[in-house]
Amino acid sequence: MVDAVAGTDAGAGGEARRITAAVLVVGDEILSGRTRDSNSGTIAARLTMMGIDLSEIRVVPDETDRIVEAVNALRARYTYVFTTGGIGPTHDDITADAVAAAFGVGIDVDPRARAILATHYATEADLTPARLRMARIPDGAELIANPLTKAPGFRIGNVYVMAGVPKIMEAMFEGIAPTLEVGAVVLSETVDCPYGEGTIGTALAAVQKAHPDTAIGSYPTFAGTHFSTKLVVRSRDAEALARGVAAVRAMLAEIAAADLASTASY
């Protein structure tokens, strides 16, 4: 089975401009191990489906300097940067201010964001200072809609600032996705391999060398007593992918034949 995405220019070859991205996760709770980050994996899978190469993930603490440094390093390097976390109403939510600092622009309560929040609360008095923190938007940024709980994210330059709560992040991302420039989708096919990497490694390297228009990854699973492996062949070109997969299957058939004639395993 070829994993791909309908409706894209999948298989059109590798000529398209490469679109790259980084995910920046802001949160002490991830670094302490208290919370497992699921947002970066969610974004990774979505970007892959869109033909955008996620090239780096960073997790940094709730510290202004660290966020500023990471935002500036990543936005200079990649087409897009997606941040998650730190845009709520509490004192430890400092991402918006840090992103403004990274861009060297001012930040204040934004009338558009304030108006959105106002529709969400019964009275003006409910717009407490804490809640109004969620309306702090860097100068020049566009809002990112939050269909679930109203408080918006924002885009400034190539940096998309989203909430950390997974459901809200996902809703924000789905709003952003249609606006992103996408590349040719990387097609991939997975071949299950009953052997460990030590058994196939030499032959697999030869297959990779003979098929430079594919990228072949090898992902071992250790089942307590022995390894099995998933061999993932990737290419932006459907025919190259098919050739690579056929070569991997032929390699496994050869190893199986040789295996019958010996006791080698692992």
Next chain:
Amino acid sequence: MVDAVAGTDAGAGGEARRITAAVLVVGDEILSGRTRDSNSGTIAARLTMMGIDLSEIRVVPDETDRIVEAVNALRARYTYVFTTGGIGPTHDDITADAVAAAFGVGIDVDPRARAILATHYATEADLTPARLRMARIPDGAELIANPLTKAPGFRIGNVYVMAGVPKIMEAMFEGIAPTLEVGAVVLSETVDCPYGEGTIGTALAAVQKAHPDTAIGSYPTFAGTHFSTKLVVRSRDAEALARGVAAVRAMLAEIAAADLASTASY
């Protein structure tokens, strides 16, 4: 309930030297979203229990330049760097060579590592070129034992290079852990809060300001129609922690009393 770790110098105060760490995850499969990284979360939780501050997580692709750059950036900045992934026997396993390049040292099949692998296979002939890739160790590195599948990791300088398969990584880490310098453990206590962050944010900021010897984090959960929040108070000092927690509880009691008198909710 105070989360802490028996047998450490927990609660001894914050005087100890701060021990910091970074995790560097090497793997295209994480960046493509194919595989969810669990190793960084596992290491994060273990380091927190040991009083080591995990200060950054980076995920980079299977590309030598990117690994070299990340290793050098992180090892200059933190007490320890833990890498996972890319030390198996296949062509895409390039972490050992990249780490050698980062340190500017040579790398070759290491006699100690080769001897370990030899005990694992029936014959010399089983030590294929692919398997011998797993014995490539940078000059001057110490081996990290792999009690599960033999092929070792290694330490060079302050960089610990471990396998990407979670069970093997965990076994390697447990071997390393007793050798690490540890700090005072950060104690934490979690207070469940039935309100959203917008309701508590202003008061919580005041509590944080009044208790600078604690770090108070606020972690919202969105349950489809409303938010609840977990308030986590952290300190290396047990008494400071207790004071901070008491202040958070008092704050919640006040909000609950006010809530009875109004219809406000998040």
